[in-house]
Amino acid sequence: MIQVQDLHKKFRRFEALRGLSFSVPQGSAFALIGANGAGKTTIIKILTNILEPTSGRANLLGVDSRKLSPRELVQIGYVSENQDMPARLTVAEYVDYLRPFYPSWDRDLERETLRQLRLPPERKIGDLSHGMRLKMALLCALPYRPKLLLLDEPFSGLDPLVRDEFMEGLLKQAGEMTILISSHELGEIDGVATDIGFLDEGKLLFQESMAELNGRFREVRVTLAHEAAPPAQVPKDWLGLQAMGNVVTFVETSFDEKRFGEFVRSRLGEVRAINSQPMSLRSIFTTLARAARDSAAA
Numbered sequence: 001m002i003q004v005q006d007l008h009k010k011f012r013r014f015e016a017l018r019g020l021s022f023s024v025p026q027g028s029a030f031a032l033i034g035a036n037g038a039g040k041t042t043i044i045k046i047l048t049n050i051l052e053p054t055s056g057r058a059n060l061l062g063v064d065s066r067k068l069s070p071r072e073l074v075q076i077g078y079v080s081e082n083q084d085m086p087a088r089l090t091v092a093e094y095v096d097y098l099r100p101f102y103p104s105w106d107r108d109l110e111r112e113t114l115r116q117l118r119l120p121p122e123r124k125i126g127d128l129s130h131g132m133r134l135k136m137a138l139l140c141a142l143p144y145r146p147k148l149l150l151l152d153e154p155f156s157g158l159d160p161l162v163r164d165e166f167m168e169g170l171l172k173q174a175g176e177m178t179i180l181i182s183s184h185e186l187g188e189i190d191g192v193a194t195d196i197g198f199l200d201e202g203k204l205l206f207q208e209s210m211a212e213l214n215g216r217f218r219e220v221r222v223t224l225a226h227e228a229a230p231p232a233q234v235p236k237d238w239l240g241l242q243a244m245g246n247v248v249t250f251v252e253t254s255f256d257e258k259r260f261g262e263f264v265r266s267r268l269g270e271v272r273a274i275n276s277q278p279m280s281l282r283s284i285f286t287t288l289a290r291a292a293r294d295s296a297a298a
Contacts, residue, residue, distance in 0.1 A: 001026045001148055001178040002047065007056035009042055009202075016042045018202040020056070024195070029179040031189045033285060034199035040182035043199075044152045047180075048078060060148060074102055077141030077177075080152040081134065087126025091119050091136060095143075102144035110143040117165060131162035138170065148178050155185040167192065186282040196281075200289050217284050218255040218276040222248045225270040235267065239291045251287045252276065 002024035009017040016039050024030040032040055045051040046058050049065050058065040061072050068076075086094060091114075099105050114121065117135040128136060134154060141149060149170075155163055170179075183189060189196070197207035220238075228243035241250040248268060252260070255276065265271050279287075 001028075001061065002030075002180060003059040004043070005057050007043070007046065007058060008054045009039075009046065009051065010054045016202050017046075017053070020199075020202065020204055022197050022204055022207050024178060024180055026178055028194045029181065029192055030195045030197065031193035032180065032182045032197045032199055033186055033189060033281075034184060035289070036184055037201075038184075038199045039202040040184075040199060041152055044080075044150055044180075044182055047150065048076070074104070074144065075147040077144075077146035077149040078152075079134070079137040079141050079149070079154055081130075081154065083133070083137045085125050085133070085136065085140075088124065090122055090124050091128075091139075092121035094125060094136075095139065098140055099143075105144045107143075109145070110139070113139050113142050116168065131159060135162070135165065142170075146177055148180070151179065151181045151183075153183055153185075154181065155183060186285055187280075190281050198285060198288055200292050205288050205292055213281075213284065214278060216253060216255050217279045217287075218252045219279050219283070220250050220252050220264075221275045222264055222268060222271060223273040223275075224248065224268060225272050228268075231267045235263075239287055246272075251279070 002022075004020055004022050007017050007020040008015065020039070020043070022032075032043065034040055042051065043058075046053050047060055047065050049068050052066060060068065061075060063069075063072050089097070095110065095114075099107075099110075117139060119132065119135055119139060123132075125133070125136060138154075151170075181189065181193065193210055195207065195209050196213060198205040224246045226246060228246050228248045230241055230243055230248075234241055237252060237254040238250040239253060241248065260276070261271075261274055264274055
């Protein structure tokens with residue numbers, strides 16, 4: 001659904017994107033995550049032809065982003081935390097204005113989404129709260145059943161109830177379209193995304209399915225029968241290794257339950273206990289970002 005190849009974007013001397021490549025499988029909910037300033041919004045703007053890349057290319061629906069026509073645009077939905085909408089119009093007036101632009105607009109879905117998101121039709125958009133404005137943007141994007149939905153930092157500043165209502169409205173159509181979510185709110189991606197890409201300072205650390213990611217990362221604590229010391233050669237899959245007393249801790253990035261215990265003993269010597277725990281998405285991202293920066297500084 002989306003194919004990005006060797007994408008670069010410079011703003012004068014600042015390089016916001018540095019050789020970025022990734023693909024979004026059709027029917028997936030792909031989360032592009034990273035800290036503020038990592039380049040997420042720049043990617044969204046390139047995908048929607050608001051910005052042109054300095055080099056490289058981005059394809060949506062099989063078309064170069066710089067050549068998107070009305071035929072493709074009516075198949076793309078867009079929701080942003082900073083989305084511009086006419087403040088003087090009411091919710092109902094703006095939906096009435098948008099409806100004729102989309103031949104596939106579903107009035108029944110419009111009414112159901114309006115009810116589910118609890119938006120007041122008579123309220124002026126300028127009088128809506130931040131959370132209500134985000135829900136309004138979703139109401140404008142869903143009724144024409146886009147094939148691709150782009151969400152740029154959709155969870156920023158939302159209270160838990162509004163966030164849950166937003167996600168409930170979104171997930172109603174999750175199976176019918178491909179979703180790209182850019183976010184730094186890592187806790188909100190768990191349970192939503194099927195695939196994920198880690199972005200750090202304009203470069204993609206990696207992309208993979210959530211199932212594979214959760215399966216291969218473990219937080220490990222090893223208790224030894226002797227004073228702990230790092231092995232002469234630290235395995236490349238062990239990140240953030242620390243030794244204190246008779247305990248060694250690290251993050252295993254290629255966890256294999258069958259071979260893990262034997263491998264640890266071969267590197268650390270006599271072991272009393274090995275404890276390994278699954279990691280949250282936030283912990284995984286923090287570990288990878290720190291390792292990438294340490295590597296760049298070395």
